[in-house]
Structures are given as structure tokens and as C-alpha cells.
Amino acid sequence: MATSGLLSGNPASLCFRRAVLSRTAPPRASAASSSSTELGFVTSQLTGLRISVDRCVFPQPYRATPAPLLLPVARRICPFTGKKANKANKVSFSNHKTKKLQFVNLQYKKIWWEAGKRYVKLRLSTKALKTIEKNGLDAVAKKAGIDLRKE
Structure with a gap:
């Protein structure tokens, strides 16, 4: 007894079914016509084989x-x-290119927040630190949409 996979069903919902093939005597005309009507692809190539198809089991929905x-x-x-x-790209002496990531220079800093009269501990880039020194913490936080009261 041999097993093989067959696709059946309409093209919109294809299902993989396991077919069991076994050798039997050549079918009579009535059995051949009924099997060929059930499975349109059963032709003279499969003469003498009985095909039984298991029910399609769909996986449980996620x-x-x-x-x-x-x-x-x-x-x-x-x-x-x-x-x-x-x-x-990291380029070697032999010009071999390897992918790499260039990370941002992030620093943990405690910055004095004048409006809140306290220090705020932030993790920010050195570019942001220079911008805060130039424009002030409130202006930069407002532009970025950050609420300093939560931190």
C-alpha cells in the first residue's frame, strides 16, 4: 500500500489531502464512471488502483x-x-563587504528641568543633548511630543 498527496477542492480553498492507493482488480464500467465523475483527474493512467481520500483536516484558527x-x-x-x-557595509582590505549596524550614540543623562524644578533622567543621543543645550529642554520636548511630567 503506497501513500501520496493529492490536491483537491476548488482553487479558492485548496486543501492537501492524503490519498491511499491500493492495487485491486480493474474496475467495472459503472465503478469507473462513478470514480471519474467524483475525481475528474482519474483516468486510464490509474486503472486498477482504488483511491480512498481522507477527510481534509484544517488547522485550528489562530x-x-x-x-x-x-x-x-x-x-x-x-x-x-x-x-x-x-x-x-563593513569593507575589509580585500573589499569584502559585510552588513553591519551603526548604532546611535545614546547616553543616560540627568538634566535639570527648570519648569518642574527637578532633575529628569533621560536616555538621549549626543545630538539631542547639544540641541537641548542650545534651545532648552522644554522647547525640545514639546517639539518631540514628550511629556516630561511622566518621567
Whole structure:
């Protein structure tokens, strides 16, 4: 007894079915006509074979399960400027190119927030730090849409 996979069904919803092929006596005319009407592709090539097809079993639909509690991961993106890693090539002496990431120079800094009369600990890029020194923390945070009261 040999097994092989057959595709059946309409083209919109194709299903992989497992067909079991077994050698039998050549079918009579009535059996051949009924099998050829059931499976349009059964022709004289399969004469003497009995085909039994298992029912198609569809996988269960995807159910969203609640994700376990995960601690937030600090992403390598500056919240003030939006700077993030740059994809580049590392070029060797033999001119062999290898992909690499050029990360942003992020720093943890405690910056005095004048409006809140306290220090705010931020992780920001050195470019954002220079911009804050030039324009002030409130102006840069307002432009970036960051609420400093939460931090």
C-alpha cells in the first residue's frame, strides 16, 4: 500500500489531502464512471488502483493568547530626535563587504528641568543633548511630543 498527496477542492480553498492507493482488480464500467465523475483527474493512467481520500483536516484558527508580562526593553532610538541605527557595509582590505549596524550614540543623562524644578533622567543621543543645550529642554520636548511630567 503506497501513500501520496493529492490536491483537491476548488482553487479558492485548496486543501492537501492524503490519498491511499491500493492495487485491486480493474474496475467495472459503472465503478469507473462513478470514480471519474467524483475525481475528474482519474483516468486510464490509474486503472486498477482504488483511491480512498481522507477527510481534509484544517488547522485550528489562530487564537490570540494573552502575552506574558514582559519588562519594557530600551530601544536604541533617541526619543527627541528619532535617530536610530543605520545599516552600512563593513569593507575589509580585500573589499569584502559585510552588513553591519551603526548604532546611535545614546547616553543616560540627568538634566535639570527648570519648569518642574527637578532633575529628569533621560536616555538621549549626543545630538539631542547639544540641541537641548542650545534651545532648552522644554522647547525640545514639546517639539518631540514628550511629556516630561511622566518621567
